[in-house]
Amino acid sequence: xxxxxxxxxxxxxxxxxxxxxxxxxxxxxxxxxxxxxxxxxxxxxxxxxxxxxxxxxxxxxxxxxxxxxxxxxxxxxxxxxxxxxxxxxxxxxxxxxxxxxxxxxxxxxxxxxxxxxxxxxxxxxxxxxxxxxxxxxxxxxxxxxxxxxxxxxxxxxxxxxxxxxxxxxxxxx
Numbered sequence: 001x002x003x004x005x006x007x008x009x010x011x012x013x014x015x016x017x018x019x020x021x022x023x024x025x026x027x028x029x030x031x032x033x034x035x036x037x038x039x040x041x042x043x044x045x046x047x048x049x050x051x052x053x054x055x056x057x058x059x060x061x062x063x064x065x066x067x068x069x070x071x072x073x074x075x076x077x078x079x080x081x082x083x084x085x086x087x088x089x090x091x092x093x094x095x096x097x098x099x100x101x102x103x104x105x106x107x108x109x110x111x112x113x114x115x116x117x118x119x120x121x122x123x124x125x126x127x128x129x130x131x132x133x134x135x136x137x138x139x140x141x142x143x144x145x146x147x148x149x150x151x152x153x154x155x156x157x158x159x160x161x162x163x164x165x166x167x168x169x170x171x172x173x
Contacts, residue, residue: 048115055112058105 044052057063074094078085087093 044115048111051108051111052115054105055109058109 071094074087075091078087078091078094079089082088
């Protein structure tokens with residue numbers, strides 16, 4: 001219990017200005033820490049939704065197969081057209097297009113990953129708070145059960161002492 005109180009002091013510094021340990025435990029026991037980060041309907045901008053959609057598509061087999069098909073088609077068409085090709089053999093225009101796609105795609109994927117990382121961080125923080133609250137409540141219940149058992153044992157001893165010290169009624173041996 002002392003380790004958890006020490007941990008509580010670190011975690012709850014900002015809300016624990018003038019509170020005793022017992023008040024913090026009561027606050028945790030009475031508060032609703034659990035949130036549903038996955039269930040939150042966050043409002044994203046058009047750009048954020050586009051970045052998420054592009055990142056989702058860019059990380060799929062459909063993208064790999066379709067992009068490979070476009071590359072092969074580009075090379076085949078330009079090879080067959082020979083002298084009339086819009087991008088002859090070293091495919092310099094193709095290299096430029098690929099560089100532009102990579103330059104645009106990379107930041108969009110990073111934006112999407114950053115948003116996902118923030119969601120994961122909030123989810124992990126929520127899990128930590130729920131686990132901490134559960135552990136403290138279990139320890140509190142454990143202490144209460146131990147107090148009840150100690151009280152029950154004391155009552156049993158007290159009753160046993162009363163039975164030994166009471167005078168026997170007539171007819172008892």
